[in-house]
Amino acid sequence: MNQAEFTQDSKDLMNILLQHGKELVDKIDGLSRSSDDYYSYYAYLKDFPINSGCLCDDILQAAYNDAVLLAMSGTRVVLEDAINIHYLESKPDEAERIKVAMDWFRLSNDPKAFKNMLDTKSVAARAEAAGEDTKALYDGEYADFCNYIHSTAQRAVLNASPRVVLANKAVMVSLKAYANIISCLERIIGEEKSEDIVKGMSEYFNKYREAVAEAPLPSLGADKAIS
Numbered sequence: 001m002n003q004a005e006f007t008q009d010s011k012d013l014m015n016i017l018l019q020h021g022k023e024l025v026d027k028i029d030g031l032s033r034s035s036d037d038y039y040s041y042y043a044y045l046k047d048f049p050i051n052s053g054c055l056c057d058d059i060l061q062a063a064y065n066d067a068v069l070l071a072m073s074g075t076r077v078v079l080e081d082a083i084n085i086h087y088l089e090s091k092p093d094e095a096e097r098i099k100v101a102m103d104w105f106r107l108s109n110d111p112k113a114f115k116n117m118l119d120t121k122s123v124a125a126r127a128e129a130a131g132e133d134t135k136a137l138y139d140g141e142y143a144d145f146c147n148y149i150h151s152t153a154q155r156a157v158l159n160a161s162p163r164v165v166l167a168n169k170a171v172m173v174s175l176k177a178y179a180n181i182i183s184c185l186e187r188i189i190g191e192e193k194s195e196d197i198v199k200g201m202s203e204y205f206n207k208y209r210e211a212v213a214e215a216p217l218p219s220l221g222a223d224k225a226i227s
Contacts, residue, residue, distance in 0.1 A: 001211035010171050013204050014056055020182050020194055021049030037098050044101035048181050052081045059174045063167035069158055071170040076145040082177040085184045086130040141173050168212045
């Protein structure tokens with residue numbers, strides 16, 4: 001694989017996604033606010049394209065400056081953002097979504113709150129409530145990246161494995177998660193699906209399917225000691 005080409009293609013796709021994120025923020029800003037609760041709700045909606053997008057940019061910067069564990073940690077957060085927005089979409093009506101947004105602000109401002117417990121549910125419970133695809137995301141990529149950022153033996157492979165494999169994986173997974181977030185947010189606010197995102201993500205994924213998407217994350221066998 002041409003590493004320089006993958007890096008440029010990743011940056012180009014990220015910029016497309018960030019532009020769509022900005023457009024969605026502008027559209028949310030134009031929505032009417034009939035009560036104070038709506039200010040909180042729309043602020044929560046805007047957090048996804050803004051902060052998840054900024055994090056994607058940070059992930060790319062970390063990955064290509066050999067800060068691989070930082071890139072992987074950021075990817076895990078973007079994956080949680082994707083789970084959260086799908087959980088929000090699964091709510092039956094806007095009133096229920098507003099309740100989630102209000103709880104998000106409570107968690108954000110309460111230093112004693114358990115930050116993983118949004119709407120009284122763990123990340124795993126939110127993923128399951130959001131449907132089969134989101135549960136598969138939790139059981140797959142989310143679990144893979146948790147294995148590296150928590151204090152498990154898997155983190156030791158960063159010292160021996162080809163780090164560029166892990167860096168590229170973090171970049172692709174984070175961009176896929178952010179595209180997922182943008183598409184989900186479009187549905188929530190009633191916008192038409194952005195076909196260029198679908199096309200761009202499909203072309204990118206297919207181009208690097210074998211070299212990046214299907215490249216397994218290294219694992220540490222139970223019989224291997226950590227020196």
